[in-house]
Amino acid sequence: QVTLVESGGGVVQTGGSLTLSCAASGGTFTTYQMGWFRQGPGKARELVCATNWSGEETYYTDSAKGRFTISRDNAKRTVDLQMNNLKLEDTAVYYCAASSVGWGTGTFSATEFDYWGQGTQVTVSS
Numbered sequence: 001q002v003t004l005v006e007s008g009g010g011v012v013q014t015g016g017s018l019t020l021s022c023a024a025s026g027g028t029f030t031t032y033q034m035g036w037f038r039q040g041p042g043k044a045r046e047l048v049c050a051t052n053w054s055g056e057e058t059y060y061t062d063s064a065k066g067r068f069t070i071s072r073d074n075a076k077r078t079v080d081l082q083m084n085n086l087k088l089e090d091t092a093v094y095y096c097a098a099s100s101v102g103w104g105t106g107t108f109s110a111t112e113f114d115y116w117g118q119g120t121q122v123t124v125s126s
Contacts, residue, residue, distance in 0.1 A: 002027040002115040004096045009120030012086055016124075020081040022096030022117055030054070033099050034072055034079040035113060038092035038122075045095070045110055051079065052103035059108060063089075086124045093119040 008020040020036070035050035048068060049060045055072040067086075072079040079096060097113035099106070106112045 002029075002032065002098050004098060004115055004117035006094065006096050006117040006120040009094065009122045011123045011125060014086060014088060014124055014126055016086050017082070017084045018086065018122060019083070020094055020096075020120060020122070022079045022081075024077045024079070024098065027098075027115075029077045030074050031100060032115075033101065033103050034070075035097045035099065035108065036070060036079075036081045037095045037097055037110060037113075038090075039095070039119075040089070040092040043092075047108050047110070048094070049081070050099075050108055057103055083122075086122075088124050088126060091122060091124045093121050095119045 003025045006022050012018050030053045033052050036048040039045040048064050049070045051058045051070045067084050069082040096117040098115040099113040101112045
């Protein structure tokens with residue numbers, strides 16, 4: 001059983017930056033690929049980015065490419081999401097998630113992720 005706890009959300013102006021952090025407890029952290037998802041108002045939950053067990057492989061959706069960076073520290077059992085040049089449309093609840101699906105064998109669907117954090121709110125204001 002893995003417990004994930006996100007932190008770092010808040011209110012930021014457009015063009016600003018924010019770093020989210022996810023701390024994991026329980027289980028073998030390096031067993032899991034880690035992902036960040038988000039759910040905006042009235043929208044479905046969507047993948048933002050993901051990283052494999054070592055952090056050497058990453059995947060970004062088009063909305064995140066060039067602006068967001070995912071990283072993990074296996075010694076600290078954390079995964080971070082650095083977000084730069086934030087836009088109004090980035091406003092959402094951001095979730096950290098862990099998947100036991102092997103890297104490169106899945107589709108990063110939310111259904112492939114076994115454990116989820118409670119979410120942290122990011123609000124981008126003009």
